Amino acid sequence: MKIGLLGFGVVGRGVYDLTANREDIQVAKVVCLEDVSLPDAEVTRDFQSVLNDDTIDTVVEAMGGLHPAYEFVRAAIEAGKNIVTSNKALMATFYDELIPLAKEKGVLLRCTAAVGGGIGWLSELERARRSQTIEQVGGIMNGTCNYILDSMTRLGLGYDEALSQAQKLGYAEANPTTDVDGIDTWHKVILSSNIAFGISVDESTVPAAGIRHIKAEDVASFKEHGYVCKLISTGMMADGKLSAFVHPTLVPMGEPEANVPANYNLITLIGTASGRMSFYGQGAGRYPTAYNVVQDCTDLLQGKGFYSPYGGKVAADNAVERRFYVRGDKDAWLEENAQETWGNAIVTKPVSVSAMHAWLKAHPGTFIAALPNE
Numbered sequence: 001m002k003i004g005l006l007g008f009g010v011v012g013r014g015v016y017d018l019t020a021n022r023e024d025i026q027v028a029k030v031v032c033l034e035d036v037s038l039p040d041a042e043v044t045r046d047f048q049s050v051l052n053d054d055t056i057d058t059v060v061e062a063m064g065g066l067h068p069a070y071e072f073v074r075a076a077i078e079a080g081k082n083i084v085t086s087n088k089a090l091m092a093t094f095y096d097e098l099i100p101l102a103k104e105k106g107v108l109l110r111c112t113a114a115v116g117g118g119i120g121w122l123s124e125l126e127r128a129r130r131s132q133t134i135e136q137v138g139g140i141m142n143g144t145c146n147y148i149l150d151s152m153t154r155l156g157l158g159y160d161e162a163l164s165q166a167q168k169l170g171y172a173e174a175n176p177t178t179d180v181d182g183i184d185t186w187h188k189v190i191l192s193s194n195i196a197f198g199i200s201v202d203e204s205t206v207p208a209a210g211i212r213h214i215k216a217e218d219v220a221s222f223k224e225h226g227y228v229c230k231l232i233s234t235g236m237m238a239d240g241k242l243s244a245f246v247h248p249t250l251v252p253m254g255e256p257e258a259n260v261p262a263n264y265n266l267i268t269l270i271g272t273a274s275g276r277m278s279f280y281g282q283g284a285g286r287y288p289t290a291y292n293v294v295q296d297c298t299d300l301l302q303g304k305g306f307y308s309p310y311g312g313k314v315a316a317d318n319a320v321e322r323r324f325y326v327r328g329d330k331d332a333w334l335e336e337n338a339q340e341t342w343g344n345a346i347v348t349k350p351v352s353v354s355a356m357h358a359w360l361k362a363h364p365g366t367f368i369a370a371l372p373n374e
């Protein structure tokens, strides 16, 4: 396999290192803006030269972001090149276009590293859905947020200090708002739901709340009540109705999710035959993520692409109900739905996820966290 590698940041550099001594997988060209010189690969700023090079059969996209990643990946598929990408934003946003296009052009496409970094989550999800109905997917999908929340809970760090540590360790996206506002997790649960349910989730119907406004006082109050706060995603299909959402969630201290440390992820599927299956590992970082890119390349050598059927766009209704911890703004709706108070915060009665997120949209400085169902 001869690779045209797009991007030479955290993941791209990792892919180059991990394939350096392989005979079956070679990085032939690297397209990037950095001024690097590599002993055994040509470095260029010209993507077109990858397209025009007939010896390159596979494009590995590790640039991140939507543009120009989308244009490059689309052009590479059109040119008959196989694709491996670690780009969740790209795959969540253009799933209903790129999957059918790859099939039409007869090229293989894989994107395992897009969710869960080094965990073989998406590749196993693809396998799991062949032999049963998947009812639910989700969990801890963002290493940066988990690192921040874990550092605040276990080490008593402040939010800013924990975030800057996560950035130094290379976990955070270039723009950390993507992580801390839940957008990265949002892309990941949309992509996971697409694969699990064989659909293309209408992303405008999936709300996300992040951890930007969490304070030490919240963390202390959760501890007092026996909970740990985690950023949790959910994609659920029940009676043909889709629920999909992301928000901080309070997990009872003994549960597996409560004990996930540092940049680790814990992602779970519930299937009609397998029941609950969870996948644990490093969800971010150079070599864990590059490992899954290289695994995908190896699968391509064996002729294995993603073949999830695509059953059209589906909107989430999010009528499911949860209780929520709400600290920040208060108004009549919140008072009406209050069940108890924890310090300055209100804990609501069960309210629909869609109603809570609609309220939050009008009160953007407020911190919310869902409580487990009783």
Ligand code: HSE
Pocket (backbone or CB within 6 Å): 114, 116, 117, 141, 142, 143, 144, 145, 171, 172, 173, 179, 184, 283, 284, 285
């Ligand atoms: N910024 C992401 C995270 C990287 O922290 O999980 C992996 O997608």
